[in-house]
Structure formats: structure tokens, C-alpha cells
Amino acid sequence: MSTEMLAMILAGGQGSRLGKLTKSTAKPAVPFGGRYRIIDFALSNCFNSGVNTVGVVTQYQPLELNAHIQNGASWGLDEKNAGVTVLQPFASREGEKWFQGTAHAIYQNIDYIDLYQPKYILILSGDHIYKMDYEAMFNYHKAKKAALTVGVLPVSMEEATRFGIMNTDETERIIEFEEKPKKPKSNLASMGIYIFNWPTLKKYLVDSYSTDGKMEDFGKDVIPAYLSHNEPTYAYAFHGYWKDVGTIQSLWQANMEFLEPNNELNIGDREWRIYSKNDALPPMYVTKSAKVNNSMVVDGCYVAGDIEHTILSQNVKVGTGTVIKDSMVMPNAVIGKDVTIDHAIIGERAIIGDGASVIGTEDDIAVVGFQEVLGKEVEDE
Amino acid sequence: MRQNNVSAIIDLNEPSDALLPLTQFRPVGTLPFAGRYRLIDFPLSAISNAGIRDVGMFMPRSARSVQDHVRSGDAWNLDSIRGGIFTFPYVANKDYSDPANRRRYFDDYLTFLRKSDSSYTIVIGARNVDNINVQEVQQFHVEGNNPITVLYKRQLPDKVNANEEALNISDAGDVTTIMKASEITPDPVNHMVPMHMGVYFLRTSLLIDLLQNASQREEFIRLPEILHEALEVYNANGYEYTGFYANINTIKRYFDANMAMLDEANYQALLFSQREIYTKNLNEIPTFFSKGSDVNTSLLGTGCRIEGQANHSVIFRRVIIDRSAKVENSIIMQGSKIGPGSKLNYVILDKGVVIGPHLTIEGTPEKPIIFEKNMSVLRASDIKKGVQH
Secondary structure (H helix, E strand, O other), X not given: XXXXXXXXXXXXXXXXXXXXXXXXXXXXXXXXXXXEEOHHHHHHHHHHOOOOEEEEEOOOOOHHHHHHHOOOHHHOOOOOOOEEEEEOOOEEOOEEOOOOOHHHXXXXXXXXXXXXXXXXXXXXXOXXXXXXXXXXXXXXXXXXXXXXXXXXXXXXXXXXXXXXXXXXXXXXXXXXXXXXXXXXXXXXXXXXXXXXXXXXXXXXXXXXXXXXXXXXXXXXXHHHHHHHOOOOEXXXXXXXXXXXXXXXXXXXXXXXXXXXXXXXXXXXXXXXXXXXXXXXXXXXXXXXXOEEXXXXXXXXXXXXXXXXXXXXXXXXXXXXXXXXXXXXXXOOOEEOOOOEEEOEEEOOOOEEOOOOEEEOEOOEOEEEOOOOEEOOOOOOO | OOHHHEEEEEEOOOOOHHHOOOOOOOOHXXXXXXOOEEXXXXXXXXXXXXXXXXXXXXXXOOOHHHHHHHOOOHHHOOOOOOXXXXXXXXXXXXXXXXXXXXXXXXXXXXXXXXXXXXXXEEEEOOOEEOOOOHHHHHHHHHHOOOOEEEEEEEEOHHHOOOOXXXXXXXXXXXXXXXXXXXXXXXOOOOOOEEEEXXXXXXXXXXXXXXXXXXXXXXXXXXXXXXXXXXXXXXXXXXXXXOOOOEEOXXXXXXXXXXXXXXXXXXXXXXXXXXXXXOOOOXXXXXXXXXXXXXXXXXXXXXXXXXXXXXXXXXXXXXXXXXXXXXXXXXXXXXXXXXXXXXXXXXXEEOOOOEEOOOOEEEOOOOOOEEEOOOOEEOOHHHHHHXXXX
């Protein structure tokens, strides 16, 4: 078995800043845009880019993620001698292999990676919303004869203070890496996307863990080590929609942007489709009393209320007299009659009783958690 | 229970002329239904929900749409390592005076049935909209006195066509003959007629015998006629099916059955039942309802863009209803586009039909106007391309 470039998606993050939404699920499994989960973007990008071997590194609450990914068939990643493998921490003779950081997670999965003997390894994060052709970045990496290529996003100078910033020379070679610089010298923000020559990275990791074990994190440890050892490290600039949905606010914002008909993400582009695992549900039913405007609705939904600038995910029920505005409702939520929801995210399988209110503001989005029950029981329609 | 206790035969060769032009390039079994299904989803789901894993599909003349929809059968859990879907090519219009063709017809059925090693077989078509509990039918059959069980649905005589097949049920409850609906006296209490659903349940060994005997005969006789004959020879147990039912054998039926799904009770009963209806799963984006859109009492698939109005209509995937367009009492199949300001009432658009701007197309509840697949209706003079039965 061999594959030229293998992808590792880091999906172990707890996403603690998503609060109640990730109490019992990993951030990459958080629903997005009505029919998707966040990790669908990275998985679909892999398939669309011709990367057919993908390891998904999980750690925190992986149940839902496992159920979602299964054998990878939903993303076309179920080829023979390739495909998706969900990687969990495990115990071995050297002890338990919990992951201390992004680079450590790769170190702990060296055996998996070596099964495929890749020349290159693509490191991805499972919690970004974007469409990216990794093959183009891979071609760049090979053309530059790089040991490491870092995917970077040009941001505004004000935003640059919030990111890890790559300072480059005129050949796009990275000469300096600064984490959240007060006075940024460049606007190239690291996207947490890396292509490494695998034998080199493996050597760095193995050497480190046989001595001081300092190679825990790609940003903090590995990139600085590569720079100090003069490994050819280049910045590949990505142009297009990219959103880190690590907070309630940014998750809500990204969903609202998703609603815009001319959104830069262009979800309707059939040349670069985003795939997901979905159950085959009945068509959506919009009743006589419903009013749906400037909104997205998907299959399995039953809508009897007034929906304005809102995303309803699969199998959501909305009773009569209910008004939902500027909100995102996650799959299988049941919303009763005469409910008011404004500027909110309603978690999966939440139940909102008749007459209840969930009101947030643009700066303080209200959240109802996974399986949370609010108000009194919902009457059967 | 052993998984291969029951096998299923789905015969997709069903009369379809009364459904033209919708059945010009597809069998009745792959007619789109209720915004996201194909009719064959109903028998396949019933089979799947009963844990049946051996399915013989006897293909129609135009098999492409069936292959494309069913694929490996994974949507119905029919791609397991044991059993699965076995397809048999179209043979119905071969010249059966040729003994080689005749042998082939029977061999296909016999090979499938012998290989399935099943105790029982259900023979079912693909033109019914229903949700049959096959395990219950099996139980009923085992407890019955007759070697064959046949399914029926009681309907009011004014809901059926005089020529449709109904069952003659004796006082003892045995089905003795199949007759025209008009020849059956309605039940004095509920005034209904037991309509033949074309679904049979019997021992596989008996079905093998029947097919073998038929293969020895001078004249050629097909499976539906073999079963019809056997029912009259042996008598049958009549299993009454009580759920939602529509026998899609005319355009009017097709239209009415789709419209019936807009009645919330029917939608819930058929599509949200304990026995789920499965269909091929597709990756489609959400449906977008723009500002100013106005949708009421309608079913919609995903991937649509609705800017205008939709009222009391069934709208499939990836349909575009442009601004100030209005669709009422209509069936709009996948990928059709309705131009700005156009008004449709009692219309059926097959897949990929394009309706230009500012056109008014009006059918009637009895005779909806049908536009064939991929047709362009760009100006008023094109409207006459529509078919009305």
C-alpha cells in the first residue's frame, strides 16, 4: 500500500467556546448550514482534491463524529486500500496515547500513517468552513521543493493581531512566525493547514519524543523548529471564503453568511460539492399557516410558523404561531406553538415548549443546548 | 429469524400507457412521487423493513431509470453480503412462440427462487403507493387456510374505475375469483369494494411448481396470469390492507395521489410511519426561500430556489420558481424552472422543463396539463406542446 499524500484531520478539539453545543459532541460534528456538519467541508475538500486517504484524529466525545463518518462512503472516501480511518487514542506498551497537542496527535498515529508510506502529509483542522483545492497547494509545495508549506489567509492588518502570522521573503519563504503579534509585519494568517514531507516531519517528531518531547504543537513547536533549522518553509496563500467557527458568535455569523444568496462560499457550485451523511427523510412540508422568507429549509422539516432569515436543519418541527428570526436551528429540534426565537442557535434535539421565548441579540446570541428542554411539553400537532 | 426466510419478486413490467407522456422513458415504478420519492421506494421499503434481503427485480423495457435509482440497493439495506438485489433483463416483448425465449422467461424466475432458498415469496409490483407490513402478511398467511394470500384495499366504488380488478370474497372469507370492480356488489354496511392490490404471498415451493407447470404449457403465460389462475384454482386468503393506498394507473390517479400527500394526515401516516420509506439519498443543498416568497400547503425537495409563490403543490429537488411566478395545484419535477411572472395551475412538469416568463398555463383537476421531460415552453405558442388526457 502506498499513497503519495495522506491527509490527517485534527478533529479532537473540545470546542469549549461553543459551550452547550459541544457538551456531548466534538466541535467538528457540530451541525452547520442546515444539511452539514463542520467536518464535511474538510472531508469534501479532500475528495474533491483527489486526496483519497484520510485519517480523522478524534479524542473528545467522538461518538457522534464516528456515527457521522462511518466508512466514509458519503464523501466518496471508501475506496479499497484507501479511505477514511477514525483514529482514537489507545493504550499500548508505551502507555496511553492521549494527544497533548496537534503535533503530538500526529506522533501518536505514526503507525497508521506508515501503513500507507506517504511521501507527503496534509494536516487539516476539522473546524473550518471553506472550499479549498488541496491539490493546488500540493503542486505549490512540490514546485517550491518545500519541507513544509503553510496555508495562509491574507487578512486585514487589524485582524492580523488575532492570528498566527507568517512573515515571508520575496520568494514566499517563511522567515518568521509570530503568534498574535501586537504590531504585525505581515497579514498572512496561518489557517492551520500544512503540507509536510513525511519522512522529515517524522524524524523531527521521533527525535523529539526520544529526548525532550517538546514537539507538541505545530504552531508553537514544529514551525519554529523548522525555521531555526532552516528547513525550506513556504506560505501558500488561499483566496476565498474561510471561517473559523470556534465561538457561538462566529458560528452564528457563518450561518447567517451562508444564508446570503451571493455568499462567497457558493455552496450551490456543483463543480465543488460539499457532501454529507444524511438520512433519507421525507420532503419538507410547509403548511397553510406558514410564512417562510429569506430562509433555508431542508428535508424532514415541518413548518407551520413564521420563519424569517433563519436556517432550519433536517427534521426540525415548527408549530403554528411561532416566529423565528435571525437564527439557526439544528437537526431534530422540536419547536412548539407560539414560540418566539430571535438571534439564537437551537441545539440538536432541543425541545422548546409552547409559548417559550429564546431571545438573543446580535452581540449576544442566545443558545439552547443539545437535547435541552425549555418550557412545557410540546403538544402533538 | 433467518434472514432469507422470505424472498421478494418485484416485477416492473406494468401497464403504463395511461400515464404517457410521463412513462415514455421510464416504467411506472420510477415515476417521481411526493417531492422526493420514486414509486418503487414503497415496495423496496416494505421489503427492507421486513428484513427481506433476497430481491429479484424483473426489469422493464426502459431500465436505465431503475438502475440509476436503485444502484446497489444500499438505501434499502439490500447490499448485504448475503442476498441482495438480483436484476433480470427485460423479456416481456420477446417472441414467445420461440421456445428458447420461453425457457429463458421461466428460468430467470426459477433460478432466482431456488438460489434464494427461501420458505416464502412475496410477489409485488411497483405501481402502488402504500406502506405494507410484510411480516404481518406472513403471519396472516401462516394462519390462513389457503396456499396463497392476496392483498386488497377496500375502496368506495366511485373512487375506482369500473375495469379495475377487485376480489370476490366468499362468505367464509376466502378469495375465490378476481373480477372487474363493476361486477362486485359493494359491502352492504360500508359500501366498499375490495380492490386487488396485485400483491401475492405464497410458499416459494408452490411458486416454483406453478412456474414449472406453466413452462410445460403450449401457450405462453406470464407470472401475473399464473398467479391469477392459481388464485382461482386454490382460493386465497384475503389480507386487508388499511393504510394509505393509491394504485397509480392513470394520470388522474398520479395527480390525485400526489395532491393527497398535501393533506397533513396522509403525509404523516405514509411518510412518518414506524416503517420508514427509504429512497436514494442525494447530496443536495438546502432550499432557499427568498424575501417575498410565499409558500403554503406544499411539499418541497431540497436544492430549490423559491422567489415567487407556491400553493398546494408538490415541488421536487432543484426547482426554481422565479420572482412573482405562481404555482398552484401542480406537480413540478426535479430541475424544472418557472420564469418570472408565469402562472401555473393544475400542471405537471416532468424533469427539467423550462417555463419562460409571463405565461399562464391552466389545466383542470380532472385533466392537468403535462409537459414532457426537458421541454422548453418559452412563449405562449409553446403551451400547446402540453398534453392533456
